[in-house]
Amino acid sequence: MSPVTMTGKGPEASYQERCGTSLKSRVQKARRHETRKSLLLVLPVIVFLVLAFLIPIAKMFQVSLYDPTLRDLLPATARALDGGAKDRIWKSLAHDLVAAREQGKIGVVASRLNEQRPGLRSVVERTARRAAATDEAPTREWFAGVDPMWDDAGVLPLLARATRPFTFDNYLSALDFRRDQQGHIVSQPADSRVYRSLYLKTFWVAIVVTLLCGVMGYPIAYLMATRSKATANRLMILVLVPFWTSMLVRVTAWMVMLQSQGVVNDLLVFAGVVNENNRVMLIYNLTGTLISMTHILLPFFILPLYSVMVAVPPSYMRAAQSLGAGRFSSFWKVYFPITLPGVGAGALLVLILALGYYITPALVGGQSGQMISNMIAFNIQTSLNWGLAAALSIVLLVAVLSLYFVYTRLVGAENLRMG
Template identity: 40%
Template structure:
């Protein structure tokens, strides 16, 4: 212990030390300014902490905004499923009364709700998006929605508008409708009409049109007919157009009618298939486990959770392959990297520097260049095969297949990830004093014993650090497997990329990504339990 340069007892200003001396044994220990020492310390520490936090704040906020938040948002997509209830709110509500196990398509009420929902969705162009979403669950939904979307504006329900207009031409007048629909109490008298009217307003708002100048769409008249035919109590309404409404209510009994369900069946007979409605019902909650189930080769059906048909099971196999190959690559990196790192750390500085540059040079070269170079080297008409044939080791007709399979991925990725193994190993080995080995040998150990019993255990933290780096990098690798992996050497990350950029099934991609993240975290935890994370050293 060093003696302090200034003796506290000779200093002018009070120090916490003085306070200790002053109040020895009398009540709580207080600092020089009279506050309890504990509080004073805490304050001082808090200030320290705040200052530290202030210093890291820019980075922290940057990481939160640009890294954590997008990842959290992406992960959230793996369960999010609001599109069905948002696009078809009335249908989802009406389907609650329908039982899938009845084996029959729902009745007219559901179709009427669906008619309004779909009409709005078509006008706002959201029906195809919903079709794409549901197509993930049942093949054919995409074209079913697109086809029906084209027809829904041409349903025979236009007879209602004509029949109402025949009673009173004012029914075709947007302004008269506006007046009536904005009167208080109309929702309780004509619930379906009022709801359809809201859809109509949203459609017009989207188009930038004035509802007072447009005749409402057929679906509004259809809902008005349904409300009146159900025996709406029009006498309870006495706002604008009450007479017109009362006259219409008296006349609807004689109206020519059209079944909405039949209109849909005419547009596409699949609407009579209970499976279609079962899928809509199953995926109507705002959150769904469907994507996670799909990510492990299961699927959510109206009957419950089922296995994917065998010819569509790929994800579990891909996860296993990714883990297995990442382990092999990590192992290969240890085998190849250990001797190199040992050489680096034991050679004289001048030689080891040159060797270091050789290790780092590929590290500085573009990943794509290195991967493409491996393509040239490994292909069947490539350099390695040519040399082997020239040496007579391989027959020209049976050239080795070294690329577009697992071998290609393992070779190329081992090469690419090797520096991540060598560098931590090197920095750990550098700290092992050479005298330990000499001591071991002078005490009679053989070369091997000295290495295995003395040197190797000290280099384990380097292996640990390198393995974690290489393994975690490998498990999420994308571009190299894509280029040299062919069909048997691709990873789960290639599928994630496919779903992000090609199939646009972001929910499934998010679920796959979440599982991958979970697997890495579990492995990290296991590693900590078995090896101990304190035993990892990056230098």
């Protein structure tokens, strides 16, 4: 029996197999070519994200955990503490303090140790001066003679923690915790708790601004989507012109309008709402922050919502009304559920932007209108505590990512359905 008969395949079947294999190979090659082409097209975006987003965040995370400043300024003390050589710790500390004073870095050492324990700044600077003027080998008793704080049992553990290059203390401070003299994690005193209340205030302001944008933005987007093209274009211009204007210009304009002799107070006096001697304080407080942030962030709510509304066919509402539903009932049960993805997208965008706002609270917020971003800027520009500023930023970033995760898992656009 021939091979063709045994296999059941003739020359025609073999030819079809070769053609199929060749076609499959060409399809796979074409797909690989398209994949490489797509990668080349998105490569600039990937490079931009890595350089402008991932690397700065990684650097910020490193700064929040890694701080070798004191280890570099007190090297002999760090080696003595690591090796457990208690007989050399005080002599090494005196040597390092004198060297730091000669280098002009004693202020940095004093400030860093003062962050660990308030009151050490003046003690460190006075000890460095005494150590530079003495010829005797400093001991613990000599340090205690300079200031009794050196005789405290918690000083050496404090020095050991301060000279470690890796530390979580910045995150403890960012959440209003600290280490006590025994090294245990405890809450800050009530009058020293700053950051937790600022985080809560920041979230409260962001939520209120998001709600205000929703209340004002939904009707505007609805008018733009349901009116004639000419009316929609005019409304779009009114939305986009402020959006294209510099944020600093808009904030400055609100500062002029909201001051006690500004336009808003003049209108209130003219309308008889308030009298001339009782003008409302609308600036340098939380009220000014809410007003200006709502105005600036309103387009970020309207535009995503409008893109969803304009795609809703008008026949849906007419069909509901033809089946007996009233205008409000057809809107609430038909139109509104369809637009929920736009509401969710706009609200999420406004909320995330509001959480990180800095310029507006700094200019019109005053003391009561400050948010966590202003404290981050203070630690970077004024107190120069970059580790704490990085820790505050990482905590805020984690909070924002958590919000996004909750949104995508619970109320994401793919999970919003008509009721």
